[in-house]
Amino acid sequence: xxxxMAFTGFVIITFSAAAYCLWNLPLAYxxxxxxxxxxxxxxxxxxxxxxxxxxxxxxxALFIVFPQYRIAPPQGQTDLTHYPRYLxxxxxxxxxxxxxxxxxxxxxxxxxxxxxxxxxSMASSSQHKKLDASVRSAMAWLLIISFGIVSFLGLLGVFVxxxxxxx
Numbered sequence: 639x640x641x642x643m644a645f646t647g648f649v650i651i652t653f654s655a656a657a658y659c660l661w662n663l664p665l666a667y668x669x670x671x672x673x674x675x676x677x678x679x680x681x682x683x684x685x686x687x688x689x690x691x692x693x694x695x696x697x698x699a700l701f702i703v704f705p706q707y708r709i710a711p712p713q714g715q716t717d718l719t720h721y722p723r724y725l726x727x728x729x730x731x732x733x734x735x736x737x738x739x740x741x742x743x744x745x746x747x748x749x750x751x752x753x754x755x756x757x758x759s760m761a762s763s764s765q766h767k768k769l770d771a772s773v774r775s776a777m778a779w780l781l782i783i784s785f786g787i788v789s790f791l792g793l794l795g796v797f798v799x800x801x802x803x804x805x
Contacts, residue, residue, distance in 0.1 A: 642795050645695035646788060649688050649754075653785045656684045660778055678764050685758035692751045694787070694790065705710060706804050722802035730758075732801050739794040750787040753780050 659681035711721040718725040726736040757780045760773060 641695040641698040642792065642799075645691045645698070646792055648691045648796075649695070650785070650792065651787055652684055652688050652691075653781065653788075656681065656688060656781055657778075659684060660781065663774060666771065678761060682758065682761040683762075685754065685761045688756040689758045692747075692754050696751050698749050699743075699747070703804060707740070722804055724800075725802045726798070735794075735798050735801055739798050741793050743794055743798075746787055746791055750784045750791070753784040753787075757781055757784070776803065 659677055663677055663681070707722050708722055709723075711718055711724055715721070718728055723736055723740070726732045726740075757777050758782075760777050764773065
């Protein structure tokens with residue numbers, strides 16, 4: 639739960655800060671070059687923090703959480719409380735949480751992390767030059783897409799954790 643509540647929660651909360659910085663960039667042009675550099679610097683720092691937090695969340699999930707999720711029960715074990723994957727698959731009403739939700743979480747998280755890294759890289763490279771409308775628009779859409787993916791995966795994580803928490 640550390641990866642979901644701490645790192646991914648931080649990423650979801652800081653989306654608003656990144657969107658605010660990105661939204662205010664055109665206003666910074668009118669105020670002058672110094673203000674614009676300050677705004678792009680803030681945007682760069684925020685997006686890099688978001689990307690690092692999402693990568694940490696992804697790596698913790700990959701190497702700590704998912705192996706615990708996949709542990710197979712001993713032969714003849716009837717209480718599947720400590721074996722979340724098999725607990726989900728045992729009941730036809732919750733099997734979708736493994737077949738859809740966990741599979742989506744395992745694969746789509748990579749897409750969101752890569753997108754956020756791309757946005758952070760774009761923000762860093764724009765610190766020393768003016769950000770044109772097409773780059774700003776691309777950054778905004780990539781932020782929106784990654785926010786949607788991260789929020790959707792977080793919701794799926796809540797569903798899975800409610801039925802089959804990892805102890």
